[in-house]
Amino acid sequence: MFHDLTSYPGLTQEQHRALPHVSNTDLSDLKAQVLGQLRRPNPQALAFGSHFHAATLEPATYARTDERGIKWADLEMLARQVRRQRYCRDLLYRGAAELTHTATHTATGVQVKIRPDLLVRSPAGRRTTLIDFKTTSCPDLPHFLASAEQYDYDRQAALYLDTLGATRFLIIGVQKKDPHQLWVVDATAAPGFIEQGRKKYAALLRRHAKCATSSFLSATQAIPADKT
Template sequence: MFHALIHRPALTQAQHRALPQVSNTDLSILKQELLGQLRRLNPLALAYGSHFHAAVLEPATYARTEERGIKWADLETLARQVRRQRYCRDLLYRGQAEQSYTSTHIATGVGVKLRPDLLVRSRAGRQLTLIDFKTTSSPDCAHFLTTVEKYDYDRQAALYLDVLGATRFLIIGVQKKVPHEVWRVELTATPGLIEQGRKKYSTLLRHHARQAAGLSIPFSMPAPLALAA
């Protein structure tokens, strides 16, 4: 599905974003354009997410800035909630955080880039698990599961798994409001979900390639699956 994988371990987040390859976020923007749902990314939400990930994944690099609108105390509370969880502590101890990769989609020739939050290789080296940390306003885990397809987390999981040849994709959902629960959701455990995500990213990469060539084709996405808690 992909070839020419390149690990770029020294890149900063800003340098990663400046790479010319297509990211999962770029695919989300393309999908919105194709559906006529043009929405600008919320810069405050992006900044909050970046700072939260720094506080969780690379606490030595975390520092408050002069950016307005960010509730720093709340962000730090969520980060502490994650880091005090035994399971998360083990992942953070064993994993590699914020590593950049580029690759090429064989079928379309489109270059892609990705930067998983955390990669954890099993002690025997046979299994590679990708972990993504997401804050959420969901009141419970069941409601959080309904956001998996709404926000195309299945597409992100499939893309990352296929590019890196990984075996598992976990989401750590962190509840923004009290009681700040932390939920573990393994997307690779849901039958059909990764295949659905694979169809999504393949469709969008084909559209990207044809747009670059000045062509167009009708657009439709796979019907969603029903997820259970």
């Protein structure tokens, strides 16, 4: 499904965003455009999630900023809770955090980029597990599972799995409000979840390729002919 897989050890989040490849977020923007929707992510929620990931995955890089509206004490408490939880602590110890990869989607030629929160390989190298942490305001696990389709977690899971040829994708929900529960969801074990996500990303990559081709042809036609 994908080829030319390349990893970029040491690439920062800013450098990752600067890569010209298509990300899962870009696919969300394209989906909104196709549906005629105005996508307005909550900037405070995005900032909270970004800083939470830094505090959890790369605590050495974490520092408070002067951004307003972020409850830093709550964020840091959640990060500590995740890092102290036995299962998560083991994953964090064994996993490679925030490692950028790029690859080419074979069917469309679209170049994509992904950055799993954690990548854990088995000792023998035969099994690759990807882990993604999601902070959530959902009151319980059933509501969190119901939100998976709304936020296209299935598409992200399928895209990441297929790009890396990984075998397992875990979503760890981190409840922002009391009682601050952690929910570990094996996306690859949910019937039809990955298959549905695969259809989603494939359709959007085809749309992206079509749009890119149309834009290229329009630009080419607009170039005046050389009359010399």
